[in-house]
Amino acid sequence: MKKICYLLIVLVFIFSCKKKEEAVELALPVKVADLKNETLELTYSGNAEIKPVDEVPYTASSSGTLKIINFKNGDYVQKGQLILAIDDQQTRSSQMSASSEYSIAKVEYDKMRTLYEKRLVTETDYFAAKSRFDSAAANLAATNDSVNRTIIRADVSGVISGLNLKQYQEIRVGDTLFTLVSEDTMELEIGVPANTISMIHIGSAVKVKVSEINKEVEAFVSEVSPAADPVTRQFLIKVRIPNPDRELKKGMYGVASVDLGSTQGLVVPQTSIVIKGISKVIFINDNGVAKQVKVNITNQNDQSAVVEGEGLTTGVQYLIEGQTTIENGEKIRVVQ
Incomplete structure (x- = not known):
């Protein structure tokens, strides 16, 4: 009789252990973290x-023969450095002529001004000489400007790009020369x-x-x-x-x-938030049962979010692994 009782006790013990093992096996393994009030750095x-x-395109404002190429693509140049020079014979000839006319007109004007101050010439003669001098000065300035446009210098410091020219090739007004990339x-x-x-x-x-x-x-x-x-x-x-x-x-x-x-608030990783229909939820550990809580995201960055939801307070355990495959009300067991 004692042997039978002992056997029954052993069988009951084995059966109860088996039930507990089954219950443990049915509980889904998850990892959790405690909700904390933290500072979240916000970014967009x-x-x-x-x-x-600064990316400056250069086009030719003068025609002529390209005589000087001081740099190639990829070279770094300082502001003011000479990059290209175009030889425009007509412009050079016009400048020489304008310079000669200016010199003659200046000598005549200086002479007439001195005589006029002594009242030895008429006002008409003086202003005629002044007019010829002003005209010669304007013409020289214009030709100097044309010559200056045959010399291309860097407006900013930068790298030469798109320079596909050869020495002695003919350049026309409007031709693309290069781009200076600062x-x-x-x-x-x-x-x-x-x-x-x-x-x-x-x-x-x-x-x-x-x-x-x-x-x-x-x-x-x-x-x-x-x-x-x-x-x-x-x-x-x-x-x-x-x-x-x-x-x-x-x-x-x-x-x-x-x-x-x-910003401050209950901060959770973006990965802990699950989309359910049109809602965003997190799962909390409610005494070994997964409980779905709808959340409102008040602020977020790429990694984390500040959330609000019913029953969410500091210290509440929420799922950080296993939440994507869990359903509301399922049994869970916390693993490390």
Whole structure:
């Protein structure tokens, strides 16, 4: 009899253990974290092609033979350096003639002015000489300007681009010569939605990630459009990027993150938020049962969000792994 009782006790114990194991196996494994009141740094991100702030195209304003080419594509030039020179014989001849006429007219004018001051010539003769001198001076200035246009100097410091010319080739007025790209300062433009533009101002700090050089560089907002684009309904902002080492090149791609300040609240990772129909929810641990809580996102950045929801307070456990496959009311067990 004692053996039978002992056997029954063992069977009951084994059966109860099996039930507990089944119950544990039915509970889905999840990872959780405690809700905390934290500071969330806010940013707005956009991407665009990087381009130079100053990009100056040069076209010929004089005709003639290209005599001097001092630089090639990719060369860095300082402001004021001579890049090209065009030999325009007609312009040079006109300048020599104008210079000679000016010299003669000046000698005559100086002489007539001296005589006029002594009242030895008439006022008519004096003003006639002055008129001839003024005309000669204007003509010389015009021819000097024409000669100056045959000499092409750098208006800004930068890199030569698009120079496809050969020495001694003939140049005509309007011909494309080259482009001078100033790489000291670059910029990009991104669109910002209406609900964010009020948080961005000239001078707002920006970080720009450039994958081509594997760097994140400091920048700032230089312009904020006061009106939305009629097509995209976004406000364009310009981000200015100092480039003292000239690592950034035209055509590189940048991802700009604009600093929008910070906010306080219950901060959760974006990955913990699940879309259910038209609602956004998180799951909390309600005594071993997954409970779905609809949340309102009050602020967010790319990684995290500040949320509000019924029953959400500091210390409440919420799911950070397993939430995408769980259903409301399912049993869960917390794992490390």
